[in-house]
Amino acid sequence: MKYLTQQSLHDLAAAAVSAQTTLAQIGLQNHMRTTDEKETVVRQKMADRLQVMRASVEEGCRQGNLSDSGLSGGDALRYDKKTGDQGGLCGQLQTKMIRNALAVAEQNAKMGRIVAAPTAGSSGVLPAVLFAIAEERGYSDDQLIEALFTAAAVGQVIAFRASLSGAEGGCQAECGSAAGMAAAALVELTGGSPQQAIHACALAIKSLLGLVCDPVAGLVEVPCVKRNAFSAVQALTAADMALADIKSFIPPDEVLDAMKSVGLMMHPDLKETAAGGLAATPTGKAAAQGCISRLT
């Protein structure tokens, strides 16, 4: 059981149900068994990561400067200014998620300190949803740390069955995986069941299935920064549906297997090589040329 729960969302959820606990706890217990690390040590490590995430949101919301390449920067501030205290069209919670995701992804592009979750390119999604919902509903840091364990436990299965690398599986493997992890984390944080959490993960990933990795100039900026914001919203939508007991018609493990096979079928030009998609548009190519002259 110890290993199977890292290879199958079904087994992970089954283990949580039979032990009357959460995905987060199963992930934590497995980690302690395999590494011999004490619970206090493991929790402290996760608490440290939560603090880095928080700082990256706060920094990103403050700094409006451009990245070295000039391709990104300033959108988090622009969006925050426009939406203000009222929130945007999306309502308060989503507005904060969008702002946070832009903030962290811009920080990443500007060589700020971030937590890869699961990757640097998708590092905005988890902090976006966690700090937004904490701001709205007053969750404690201990609850957010628990939610990070949920995300990590689900992420382990995605890594095993599919991929977390844009070069291997396209953006679905980075932002898609981050959205799946964030959706499951939101479900457990708000009191949903293990079953609802793995279905939320599947729903979020399905919504981003097939997404290509086509960064302009090969840099983690266009379209990566904005895709973090969209992925955060997908996670929220998926969690909300799952909490209403809406299920993924395709079982969660089969969704991950589909993601892997889609990644394998994807043309190399669409897997982080900046040779296809948005990177290969006239504007994308011109921007890449512009970067070269700006950076040399």
Place this chain on the structure above:
Amino acid sequence: MNLFDIIGPVMIGPSSSHTAGAVRIGQMAYTLLGETPSKVSVELHQSFAKTCRGHGTDKAIIAGLMGFTPDDIRIRESLVLAAECGMTFSFTETDMSDAHPNSVRIIASVHTDRKVSLQASSVGGGRVRISEVNGLPVDITGDYPTLLCMHQDRLGLISELTLHLAQNKINIANMRVFRSARTELVATFIETDQLIDPDILRKIEQLSGVGSTYSLPPLQL
């Protein structure tokens, strides 16, 4: 992958392979040299060369060469800091034929007397592989404490080496031996569960036929 490979590493953006991995490669050169170099030449291959400035790969490598870790905010300013310390450095594009797209060769020296060269690749998620040290092929990941020993091709030398480790209660996790026909030297590298302290290292260096020997702590990620 453990939980902290999924939620982590904590790093300076924007790319785990082009930035965090590049720092770790620089750190490895720093550890081999034992101090911050005064002169550095960096040759970048393919993807490392093409997106170097935009990903801060140049800053990352120089930061590593000053002993910074991948989460050190000073990485942003490393080129300025290095110049202030009197380091001179150059970056050039090179073709390493069929090497991994994110590959680099670093030649670093302290004034004129001490020098180290290494070839390495950043293979994803901040993981690295060092494939050559001082002209000898190796395969070091930096995930474990590592003993790297350059020695002559002498019968029984490796058994003396491992005996020293056993006597000092150092357990071997992985081990490989590379012979170079060109230099008639052998690079033996041993990944261990425990870090090898300087006293043990000195004893190993006194074995007949043993040349440069390094104890490399695991690289933080």
